[in-house]
Amino acid sequence: MPTYQLNVNGMTKSVDVSEDTPLLWVLRDHLDLVGTKYGCGISQCGACTIHIDGTATRSCGMTIAQAEGKSITTIEGLSEDGSHPVQEAWKEIDVPQCGYCQAGQIMTASAFLEKNANPTASEIKTAMHGNICRCAAYGRIYKAVETASKNMG
Amino acid sequence: MSTSKPIEFSRRGFLRTSSLASGGLLIGFNLFTACKPNVKPPIDLASLNYDDFNAYIKIAKNGAVTIFSPNPEIGQGVKTSMPMVIAEELDVSWDNVFVKQGVSDAKNYPFQFAGGSNSLRLGWDNLRKTGATAKQMLINAAAVKWGVDPSECTSKEGIITNAKGETLGYGDVVTEAAALEVPEEVTLKDPADFTIIGTSRGIVDIESITTGKPLYGLDYKAEGMVYAVMVKPTAFGQKLDTFDASEAKALSGVVDVISYDGNVVVLAKDTWTAFKAQKLVKVVWIQDTNLESTADHDKLLNGLLDGNDLTTQRKDGDVNKAFAEADEILERNYEAPFLPHNCMEPMNFYANVTPDRIHLVGPIQTPNGTAKSIAEMLERDIEDVHLEMTRMGGGFGRRLYGDFAMNAAKISSVANLPIKLVYTREDDIMSGMFRPPTKYRFKAGIKDGKITAYHLKEASVNSNMYGLIPHFFPAGAIDNYQVDTANYQSNISTAAWRAPYTNFLAFAEQTFFDELAELMEVDRIQLRLDLLQNVKGHSDENIKYSPERMEECIHMAVEKSNWGKQPEGVYQGFVNYYCHNTHVAEVADVVVEDGKPVVKKITCVVDCGIVINPSGAKNQIEGGIIDGLGHAMYGDFSFKNGEPSATNFQNYRLIRMKEIPEIETHFIKNDIPPTGLGEPALPPAAGAVANALHALNGKRFYSQPFINNPEGLSVPKKEILG
Numbered sequence: 001m002p003t004y005q006l007n008v009n010g011m012t013k014s015v016d017v018s019e020d021t022p023l024l025w026v027l028r029d030h031l032d033l034v035g036t037k038y039g040c041g042i043s044q045c046g047a048c049t050i051h052i053d054g055t056a057t058r059s060c061g062m063t064i065a066q067a068e069g070k071s072i073t074t075i076e077g078l079s080e081d082g083s084h085p086v087q088e089a090w091k092e093i094d095v096p097q098c099g100y101c102q103a104g105q106i107m108t109a110s111a112f113l114e115k116n117a118n119p120t121a122s123e124i125k126t127a128m129h130g131n132i133c134r135c136a137a138y139g140r141i142y143k144a145v146e147t148a149s150k151n152m153g
Numbered sequence: 154m155s156t157s158k159p160i161e162f163s164r165r166g167f168l169r170t171s172s173l174a175s176g177g178l179l180i181g182f183n184l185f186t187a188c189k190p191n192v193k194p195p196i197d198l199a200s201l202n203y204d205d206f207n208a209y210i211k212i213a214k215n216g217a218v219t220i221f222s223p224n225p226e227i228g229q230g231v232k233t234s235m236p237m238v239i240a241e242e243l244d245v246s247w248d249n250v251f252v253k254q255g256v257s258d259a260k261n262y263p264f265q266f267a268g269g270s271n272s273l274r275l276g277w278d279n280l281r282k283t284g285a286t287a288k289q290m291l292i293n294a295a296a297v298k299w300g301v302d303p304s305e306c307t308s309k310e311g312i313i314t315n316a317k318g319e320t321l322g323y324g325d326v327v328t329e330a331a332a333l334e335v336p337e338e339v340t341l342k343d344p345a346d347f348t349i350i351g352t353s354r355g356i357v358d359i360e361s362i363t364t365g366k367p368l369y370g371l372d373y374k375a376e377g378m379v380y381a382v383m384v385k386p387t388a389f390g391q392k393l394d395t396f397d398a399s400e401a402k403a404l405s406g407v408v409d410v411i412s413y414d415g416n417v418v419v420l421a422k423d424t425w426t427a428f429k430a431q432k433l434v435k436v437v438w439i440q441d442t443n444l445e446s447t448a449d450h451d452k453l454l455n456g457l458l459d460g461n462d463l464t465t466q467r468k469d470g471d472v473n474k475a476f477a478e479a480d481e482i483l484e485r486n487y488e489a490p491f492l493p494h495n496c497m498e499p500m501n502f503y504a505n506v507t508p509d510r511i512h513l514v515g516p517i518q519t520p521n522g523t524a525k526s527i528a529e530m531l532e533r534d535i536e537d538v539h540l541e542m543t544r545m546g547g548g549f550g551r552r553l554y555g556d557f558a559m560n561a562a563k564i565s566s567v568a569n570l571p572i573k574l575v576y577t578r579e580d581d582i583m584s585g586m587f588r589p590p591t592k593y594r595f596k597a598g599i600k601d602g603k604i605t606a607y608h609l610k611e612a613s614v615n616s617n618m619y620g621l622i623p624h625f626f627p628a629g630a631i632d633n634y635q636v637d638t639a640n641y642q643s644n645i646s647t648a649a650w651r652a653p654y655t656n657f658l659a660f661a662e663q664t665f666f667d668e669l670a671e672l673m674e675v676d677r678i679q680l681r682l683d684l685l686q687n688v689k690g691h692s693d694e695n696i697k698y699s700p701e702r703m704e705e706c707i708h709m710a711v712e713k714s715n716w717g718k719q720p721e722g723v724y725q726g727f728v729n730y731y732c733h734n735t736h737v738a739e740v741a742d743v744v745v746e747d748g749k750p751v752v753k754k755i756t757c758v759v760d761c762g763i764v765i766n767p768s769g770a771k772n773q774i775e776g777g778i779i780d781g782l783g784h785a786m787y788g789d790f791s792f793k794n795g796e797p798s799a800t801n802f803q804n805y806r807l808i809r810m811k812e813i814p815e816i817e818t819h820f821i822k823n824d825i826p827p828t829g830l831g832e833p834a835l836p837p838a839a840g841a842v843a844n845a846l847h848a849l850n851g852k853r854f855y856s857q858p859f860i861n862n863p864e865g866l867s868v869p870k871k872e873i874l875g
Contacts, residue, residue: 025425034372035365039497040578044802075365082364090363094355094768097776098228099362100369100497100546128810134497134547135228136779138813
């Protein structure tokens with residue numbers, strides 16, 4: 001099995017897995033970064049969203065071979081102490097119900113706000129439309145993104 | 154502090170205290186067997202380890218308080234709200250409370266489950282008594298130290314104060330308190346004095362959730378664990394004939410492919426390898442029982458509604474006589490499809506079955522029952538089973554069934570390895586359990602401007618409405634009233650699905666009422682109020698809904714939604730409903746945007762008694778409404794020759810961000826003991842939206858999902874031209 005060098009949350013990690021292994025499972029099973037969640041495996045739900053070179057990306061849809069050489073950020077590395085404005089907004093709004101999808105929501109929101117610091121309501125909704133929340137905490141997810149954008153601005 | 158009446162309880166059955174070797178007071182409480190005599194503590198307290206017990210309060214010498222939450226957390230918020238109740242009566246600052254999840258104890262926690270919106274309703278009294286008893290013991294200990302009478306002492310936020318103004322922290326007296334007798338009587342707080350209950354507190358796991366710490370079953374790992382994936386038949390009604398695992402076994406990372414009782418299971422070193430190997434196993438499935446189709450079910454269920462083979466669940470007066478004498482009759486049929494649960498975290502469970510112990514870890518709504526089933530299946534003593542509940546990525550009823558945990562335990566025992574069974578999303582949706590497809594026939598007779606007869610028939614797959622549902626509104630309000638049910642037994646597995654039966658019955662009933670009001674040419678809300686009037690003062694033990702509480706919800710919903718006073722272009726629909734012991738009224742506002750109907754807002758009024766955590770409570774209401782709306786609008790699932798119509802989220806639509814309305818929630822304020830909120834807001838949502846769409850376009854929905862009925866979602870030309 002080939003050995004891959006990954007740049008994850010600012011650290012270099014070495015992993016031996018088959019080249020078609022989705023980054024999601026490398027993170028979860030091999031690097032113990034279980035904050036990135038498995039929801040569907042086909043890039044439909046967004047639970048596995050991470051940042052690749054700052055862009056929100058579905059880690060289930062990217063193989064380890066494709067991820068090599070790129071800068072990977074997971075929920076565990078979004079901030080040192082959980083104080084990223086998006087994480088803070090999630091706490092302030094008390095967003096989660098079951099909480100399972102929220103890491104993916106936070107990663108989608110944080111990459112989005114990095115590129116669009118003062119989004120309109122419609123832009124927020126479009127940005128977050130790809131992430132399923134089965135508990136349907138969508139109203140609070142929206143409010144938290146809005147709150148984070150205000151706090152970041 | 155004002156106090157309510159003293160509560161007596163049996164010391165033996167309720168509490169055990171112990172000094173901890175590490176210092177501090179430990180109070181063990183047994184929530185549901187509290188008042189039974191001869192109950193032993195769940196474990197030998199002398200051998201107690203910090204991480205190895207049920208639900209307790211632990212107070213350390215530095216005053217830090219740990220509360221163990223007894224019930225499973227599926228997203229309904231009890232891991233926060235149940236400890237809040239203890240902390241309230243214990244009189245400690247919530248900021249100083251650390252919450253941990255209790256483990257399953259089948260012997261002592263018979264109601265340790267998450268279902269039916271019951272956790273707080275059943276736990277309320279004993280959670281309060283537990284906190285109050287601990288507080289009284291700490292006060293008694295301080296009084297002994299000071300040489301004063303305990304009645305001269307008060308407590309607040311973990312500090313005890315005597316008449317002279319001297320103070321002691323809870324941590325200062327825990328050692329003494331542990332040696333004292335447990336008081337026979339304690340006083341509970343007057344709700345007016347609550348400082349934690351009724352205040353919004355963020356969920357206790359928020360830091361872990363927002364930073365990605367391991368919390369869920371799928372996150373759990375153990376030394377030597379391998380990943381197990383089952384190879385599932387492609388259709389219900391099939392069974393294993395032969396299989397060839399040579400290609401799968403050749404894949405690097407595959408540990409083994411095993412077979413037992415007609416199942417084939419791949420074991421691998423990581424999840425992805427197991428998923429890949431699952432596809433490489435060549436299986437020949439052969440027909441075992443019927444390969445059923447939704448089209449067959451439709452005929453069978455309609456046949457049941459047309460036939461005479463129904464069971465009467467409630468019968469008042471004589472509906473047939475009343476129909477014969479009626480001036481007008483309205484009869485309508487309603488139908489709903491199968492629905493998968495689609496918990497975001499697919500089914501999974503860790504199991505390590507060894508001769509000494511059966512160790513189980515994972516997401517389960519019924520820990521006690523599942524532990525018992527596993528002990529029976531493996532012919533082991535229940536004492537061997539140690540089951541730990543993880544936080545769950547949703548439940549919705551699916552995790553009431555321990556089939557996946559049983560599979561995990563069986564696989565571990567056969568493979569003789571610690572394993573984590575993981576369902577792919579496809580396994581989860583295709584081989585899951587489903588909300589049974591259900592058909593209703595409503596028939597109402599009207600004479601002299603009154604509803605004189607009401608007959609509801611239900612035909613469903615595998616099971617029918619349960620408990621007191623046949624006695625819900627409008628039972629008791631109409632002299633001639635009958636509810637009949639029948640079911641067809643299918644090999645497709647069905648299950649409770651968030652607000653079982655009422656999740657669709659509420660829609661059918663409340664859109665039927667809307668239609669009745671129009672036929673009778675009466676105000677649609679006045680019709681409901683008049684019926685409620687008939688129920689007042691009843692002596693029917695089966696009728697648990699309160700006409701007075703429902704009236705209050707209706708009146709507040711009318712006021713808060715500006716019912717009938719909306720500007721032109723806002724179309725409203727009304728529903729009131731009672732289920733899971735909670736009264737709800739909802740009003741949907743529909744407008745037209747870009748030529749399409751849009752559900753803009755839903756106003757919800759809820760009477761669930763005392764609201765423990767308003768933030769969590771509102772989250773349940775918001776989620777319940779959107780869940781109800783989403784599945785009514787898009788939820789579509791069927792079978793053809795035993796094969797399910799959807800395989801994953803690319804062909805099964807769940808509601809998303811751009812499709813949600815604004816939700817405005819109001820709680821009726823009272824001091825009635827709390828009832829649950831995980832389910833009650835869901836059932837009314839679809840009916841409120843359907844009634845609002847009718848106000849817009851004059852069309853009615855008789856089936857779900859709404860998306861399959863373009864006419865019902867149409868916009869009259871005048872609105873588009875506007």
